[in-house]
Amino acid sequence: MTMKRLINDPYDVVEEMIDGYVRAHKDYVKVLENDGRVVVSKKAPVKDKVGVIIGGGSGHEPLFLGYVGEGFADAAVIGNINTSPSPEPCYNAVKAVDAGKGCIYLYGNYAGDVMNFDMGAEMAAADGIRVETVLVTDDVVSSENIEDRRGVAGDVFVFKAAAAKADLGGDLDEVKAAAEKANANTRSMGVALSSATLPATGKPIFEMEDGDMEIGMGIHGEPGVRRGKIEPADKVIDQIMDHILADMPLESGDEVAVLVNSLGATPLIDLHICYRRVDQILEEKGVKVHRAYVGPFATSMDMAGMSVTITKLDDELKQLLDHPCDTPYLTIK
Amino acid sequence: MTMKRLINDPYDVVEEMIDGYVRAHKDYVKVLENDGRVVVSKKAPVKDKVGVIIGGGSGHEPLFLGYVGEGFADAAVIGNINTSPSPEPCYNAVKAVDAGKGCIYLYGNYAGDVMNFDMGAEMAAADGIRVETVLVTDDVVSSENIEDRRGVAGDVFVFKAAAAKADLGGDLDEVKAAAEKANANTRSMGVALSSATLPATGKPIFEMEDGDMEIGMGIHGEPGVRRGKIEPADKVIDQIMDHILADMPLESGDEVAVLVNSLGATPLIDLHICYRRVDQILEEKGVKVHRAYVGPFATSMDMAGMSVTITKLDDELKQLLDHPCDTPYLTIK
């Protein structure tokens, strides 16, 4: 099948996307003059604020660059499609946003990202800038051990909590603690109904039989827990919620934030039908939804599918998720 | 091909979507107790404000219900997939949001919608409530005569302008005039790379040969001006901009708002590559982009493709588009 994508030279997609992005959202962001892979908030560096740096491979938009702006991330470091950025832009981002209070790297737990961001942090350390890292590990089915799990759409809540803490004047340790707390209380799981198309090859990343779905698939198309025929939305959500709630039990009276996330090609109709079931399940358990998002927040280009993210909240996390922010893809008044 | 959709009974999609929507966005909206097809802002009726009512068929989310909230629409009337709502909810929406200053119906120019909304307006008139209507007619290639054209993603700017005018205290005539001015200055054109899937049939709405695109296609899959092989993004945008600029010439010094809209399955990477070209073309002409949006604003479910909307601005329209609003799918601080 021919790829149904609107691009020019596939080797230029990331550069052209970034160019388009800073043109479209020029009130919010700029690209670093000395590094085309670092998108920085127009407000950064913010005086007396810990620098919040997010990043990872391209192909998950609005992750990561879409969340750069006031009250959210100060910079995003942008890799090639599905590929971690290299160390230099990770380092350049620090140089661009550090305001003397140090910086935090926040990204999904992938080996490639860890290697590159760690090298960036080493370079910053050589300049005497302290950089801490919190890896997002929300994908419940990707490993038994929490620290080995992948980061998927839970990024949004973890980044938001940390960024709000920074915006409220927290120091680097406090910002790190906020990110760790949000991550410890966040679980996600997804289902894919098709593969994304890789611009460079013009082909799906992986083969999937027509009519199949894969429960638990990662946002780069990493295999999940079970492949089978596409099922009704409610049945799919029931399975996802079983996994999430087995991993992070919730009790009556608990409060949560929920993100029902499109992986790209799944329309808002379907997402809201899915959200309905999530909400019914939580309602039955007496769990209160404090805040809900439904839409494309952490995608895999044109992949059909969705994920559910649940973050268990305490008063601090509620405050952090409610904290105002203004970015091209998330604004809270 | 099996449909890659996450739904339950296809005859329940609209009801379940609305249920999910009001559950997810309960801080913003409720559904009318006496009419499940009317989604109303929690703030409505707003004292001394003209009631702004938008609506149309489902399948274009976040249009229409996504734009109900403070500073934007007071209510959305929701039809079946690709099908205008019936007269009763159009009328019930008026009853729910009218604050004594009358109401305005804003929707895309489709025969079915006109018949139904007109009947709703007649019913309201019988109650002594004045309801005015402005039809959005932004799709440049759908007819030679502007008044015969379809309404597509230009809805967003036209609705926004009218709603801001209402929010600023304008009377019904002023709100109508603002909508008409925005509509007169708005042009859109799209390209489809695939068909949306109809839940009821589980099939694409129309057949498209693999690798084909259709320039000028409507958001319900209505045929456009030319079918051919998929071309590079820049070439596609060049053609779209040619049509738009031939219909609404722009001069150096003009200011515009731009919406590069996903029809559903086209990722933000591609949209920003497209935006880049739009911006280059405007830059060359010396036209200034005052405000740009890139993302899924007026979709056709899982259709691959995009549209470009340009609204030519004067000071009043700038003020109206910049006016704050807070809805689940568009927030302006």
Add this chain to the structure above:
Amino acid sequence: MGQDYVLNKDYFIDVIKDLIVLAEEKRDYFTGLDSAIGDGDHGINLSIGFREVEKNLEEWAKEDLTTFFRKVGMALLSKVGGSAGPLYGSFFMKFGTPANGKDEVNFQEFYEMFKVAVESIEARGKAVVGEKTMVDALRPGLDAFEKAIEEGLAPKEAFNKFKEAANEGADSTIPLVAKKGRAMRLGERAVGHKDPGAASSAAFIETFYNKLP
């Protein structure tokens, strides 16, 4: 004319039951016609409407013909939307009025039912013959029916003329450019396709014919 040819409620309920079946069976056919020159939902619209009718049929069957058809029409109007909703909604809302609150009609009244119903579609949609709409099936059908009655044909034979002319009328939309509805924006690209509403109208009339005693 046909004073002893009485059509009772059972006849009409049977027709509605058949229309319910038709809406399901021909759903994908009507939808396919609409995919070619519209938005691919005409069959789905009808099936949504007649599913609602089916749900309430037993209840509504207790009413007189005028009330019964008003409820059928209101169901179509309120559940369908789009063009088909108001058009067929008006059709059925008017259709029962000549029955004047009774449970049966004579053939003259039966003719009047179609007359007011077709006129209400014309009034609602403001379409005339040749614009590639359901009017292209209904208006020639009704005219042929009227003529057949004037010429003194037996009731069922006279209605057969309605059926035949409606079918021909539906076929006559194939070479037309559309002047109303979604297809109007296609210009020449609509040529070669049968109008979905004309096709469903003709099928409705055929259903009325098939149940005639």
Add this chain to the structure above:
Amino acid sequence: MGQDYVLNKDYFIDVIKDLIVLAEEKRDYFTGLDSAIGDGDHGINLSIGFREVEKNLEEWAKEDLTTFFRKVGMALLSKVGGSAGPLYGSFFMKFGTPANGKDEVNFQEFYEMFKVAVESIEARGKAVVGEKTMVDALRPGLDAFEKAIEEGLAPKEAFNKFKEAANEGADSTIPLVAKKGRAMRLGERAVGHKDPGAASSAAFIETFYNKLP
């Protein structure tokens, strides 16, 4: 050992040119391997990296071997990202250091180049043999090379041992469960698939072999 077996800059430049060709030709093959157990980009990553090298090759060819390979390594490190970027980046950044700023190396130095390069991959990725990574090709390859040199094989024959062991090492990843990289989360599902990085490493070594005089 092999003191007269001198490898000059032309040899290395020719190898790099062949690697540039390899990265394009095998792009979809490496990517396919990565689709099965990773994220389907290994081949694309290499092609992005070597396209950058190609762009600068003429310029960089003027430098001594140490500088030349540092620039190649930095290009891979900075343009690729992911796992392949830092791993192969380190490999090439280190690779030229035993040349000590010269334009040619003897065979002992040639051996040391691979030794420091493979060690830097091990240091960067912290992987050991049996974890289903490129180390499964490189470490046994290097060990076999070392042993062949100790045993006194002629230079090209000795390097042939590197090539053979690297290829065998790449094949040896097929039955393994992964312990590093993306594939590590697949558990048993990774079994039966060759590791893409091990495959590309073996192909790199083969390219060095093929150009040996």
